[in-house]
Structure formats: structure tokens, C-alpha cells
Amino acid sequence: MVASPSFRRIERLIQSHPSQDGDGVHIQRIHRFDGELDPFLMLDELGSDRPDDYIGGFPPHPHRGIQTLTYIIHGGITHEDHLGHSSAIQAGGAQWMHTGRGIVHSEMPLTDSQGLHGFQLWLNLPAREKMSEPRYRDVRSGEMPRLKADKAELIALGGHWTSMAGDSIAGPLESLAGDGAVAHAQLKGGGELTLAAHSETLAVYVFEGTLQIGEETVAAGQLARLGAGDTLALASREGAQCLLLAGTPHREPIAHYGPFVMNHMHEIDQALRDYRNGSFTD
Template sequence: MTHSTTRPVVSVVRSQPSQDGDGVKIKRIHDFGGGIDPFLMIDELGSDRPDDYIGGFPPHPHRGIQTLTYVIHGGLTHEDHLGHSSTINAGDAQWMHTGRGIVHSEMPLTDHHGLHAFQLWLSLAAKDKLSEATYRDVRAQEMPHLQGNGATLIALGGEWHSLEPQHQVAGPLDALAGDGSIAHVILQQNGRLLLEQTAPMLAVYVFTGELDIGEQRVSAGHLARLGEGEQLALSSHDGAQALIIAGTPHQEPIAHYGPFVMNTHEELEQALNDYRSGNLTG
């Protein structure tokens, strides 16, 4: 008889203050060395001071990645060279497969809480780096929930299976690079959540309160990477919120410069030359 094992925390990384776009202040986790492969970066935008984010992200290019933007409070308006124009508000998400190239902008909106949102980057596999660019909105009502024991899991993408009570849902984003999965977890006071989760890469970014991940307590603004096992155990004494990310690493080399993520320096130089010559989007 075999016994399921709870996945341990193997490392904890603190987010770092940074700035992007037109002076937007963010908290950033970035790892282009494969530690959270297929994910590359988590940016948290959160402020009740409009000067911290109102400049937004004017038109800029991307190649070789997917981006996933998820709004907690406020909103963002997206426009791109393909003609997409839409606004996401609290609870909504937008997914962009940049492929060969896309030029887009994201401009912030506020509600009475200000703005609080996330943008995650995923690296595309080498075979998909020059694929066709696509875009999709996902509304809050499209995202299924797991609930029980003072916990709520909102599934943005991938399959999620709770063990207490037994229930399974699949998020609407089913084409995330590297079989990627992402969920938003909300734990009330003394809430707990036990998930079956065997993805090779599993990490939890805590953004509100303190979260007990297995035997280790992790505070807001930190990313915990999990080791091998079959189950993810989360609990919180006073309440917490977090993003869970999971996937299968590409295990491919990364060449990165600004908004471009390729596999070799030659491909990166080609992306820069294509952008300068107006050929990025093919």
C-alpha cells in the first residue's frame, strides 16, 4: 500500500520592488533560469495611489511568450495591433499568446480600492516561438470554483482537484504553455485546502496575509516553490490569499532581453532587428 505525500517547500523567494511601463510600480518575481519553468515572471501591481500606476503600459512589443493578466481590483484596457480592444475588471483575466510578435498596450482603471492586478509570463516552447499571435478575454463568471473548509479556489486555467471535499474543476484557459495551470486561492480565518497536485513544477505566491504551506509559514510578497509529492496542503490562521502556478518545464535554454524571450542569442538579435525594421509581427 502506498501513501500520498505532501509536497514540501524547498525554497522561498521575496518579491522585489521594480518599475515598468510608464513608471508603474510593481512587486516582481522573475526567474529566467528555469526555477519556475514554464513560468518566467510574476508581477504584482497593487496600490491605492494613482501616481504609482496611472501611466500604464503604452504600446510595446512581445515575442516568444504568453502573458496572463488577472485583476483583483480596478481594471485594465487592452489594445493590440491585431485589432483587439477590451477591458477587464475585478475577477476577469486576459491571455495573450504573443508567438512571432504582437504590439499591445494596457492602461489602468481604478475602483474605490485602487488597482490590484497580476501579470504572469510563460515561456513558449521553441517550436511555438514563431507561431501566430492570439488573444482571449476570460470573464469572472467563466471561472469555476472549489469551495469547502473555509477556502475558495478560483480556477483560471488547468485542472484542480480538492480532496476535502472531493471535487474537481478545470479552468477555462486550456492552452497555457507547458501544460500550465493557475488558480487564485482565498482562505478565511482557520481555512484549509488540500489539493491533489503532481505537476513537476509547483509554486505558490502569497499576496495577502500568512499562509501555511505544509509545515512552513509564508508571508505576503513571497513565492514558495514546492518539492516532489502528490498533495498540496494549505491553511491559514488569520486568512490569506495566493496564486498557485503549476506546469511542466520546457527545459530549454532561454535568451531574454526586455519583452523578447527566445532560445538563442541569434534568435533574440533577429527579434530586435525585426522590431526595428517593422517586421516583428510578420
């Protein structure tokens, strides 16, 4: 006898809020350094057709203890770091950075006719990897596999994704912290997308249109944190786009200060000392 699917329901809706970072870049931000979205820590949405809102970019700055994943919808981002990596991604591309014990990098905007629209995720590294070697990778749009459904499509950035029809794909970013998986879902009006969803942490961030999850509606700028279950069913009457975030919690203490995320404040203090005395990138 085959068990009936257990659908994931919304436990909480989290509203993004306006903020600024870097050199005055306007963003919509969701941050959860309390472990609510573990292993995910923060989601920034950059979106504007006004260059003054983002042209200053993110000049050189340090990170320790996290991974970042930057994904571009319109425009582009250049990356340079102290390890010698230098690259640019355009619409549909992604940049992944494993900061480990320390990396100093910059991210500067590129624009197209629609301005700049993209996202940056922070994923927490487990304690055993926080002082590991830093690494970097960029991925082009054509490297990302797609799952197609009637009036819907899922683009896999990282991790494994499986439709209820049994089709499975894996995104090119294979080393996301906490068995992380990230995807971009696009639904046309009347579109539906049903996925196997076994990850303990599962969240959906809507950035265009409105999305139905069960009996509830999620609007653009909202993140839905989902409860237990094994199936995720998405639908949209008028069309929607969203990011899907899945992973396994570390369940470790989180200490956060600016660009550093460690397990304890004495480790944050050490990161600050290393950065100030010039030993951060040794």
C-alpha cells in the same frame, strides 16, 4: 492497499522585490529566467491605492516568444493590440495573450474605490511555438469555476484542479504553455485547502495574510517553490490569499532581452532587427 499522500514541502522561499515598468508603474516582481520556475518566467504584482503609482500604464510595446496572463483583483485593465483586439477586464477577470512570433499591445489601468490590484504572469513558449501565430482572449469572473472547502475557495483561471475529496474543475484558459495551471485561492481564518498536486513545477505566491504549508509559514510578497509530492495542503490561521502556479518544464535554453524571450541570443537579435525595420508584425 492505498498509499499515503506525499505532501509537497517548501524547497525555497523567493521574496518579491520592488521595481517599475511601463510608464513608471510601481510593481513587486519575481523573475526567474534561469528556468527555476519553468515554464513560468516572471510574476509582477501591481497594487496601490495611489493613482500616481500606476496611472501611466503600459503604452504600446512588443513581445515575442511568451504568453502573458493578467489577472485583476481590484480595478481593471484595458487591452489594445495591432491585431485589432480591444477589450477591458474588471475585478475577477483575466486577459491571456499568446505572443508567438510577435504582437504589439498596450495595457492601461482602470480604477475602482480600492485603486488597482492585479498580477501579470509570463509563461515561456516551447521552441516549436515561439514563431507561431499570435492570439488573444479575455475571460470574465463568472466564467471561472470554483472549488469550495470549509472556510476556503479556489478559483480556477486555467488548467485542472482537483480536491482530495475528488471534486475537479478546469479553468477556461485551456492553452497555457507547459500544461500550465493557474488558480486564486482564498482562505479565511482557520481555513484549509488540500489539493491533488502532480505537476512537476508547483509554486505558491502569497499576496495577502500568511499561509502555512507544512511546518513553514509564507508571508505576503513571498513565493514558495515546492518540492516533489502528490498533495498540496494549505492552511491559514488568520486568513490569506495566494496564486497557485503549476506546470511542466520545457527544459530548453532561455535567452531573454526586455520583452523578448527566445532560446538563443541570435533569435533575440533577429527579434530586435524585425522590430526596428518594421517587419515584426508582418
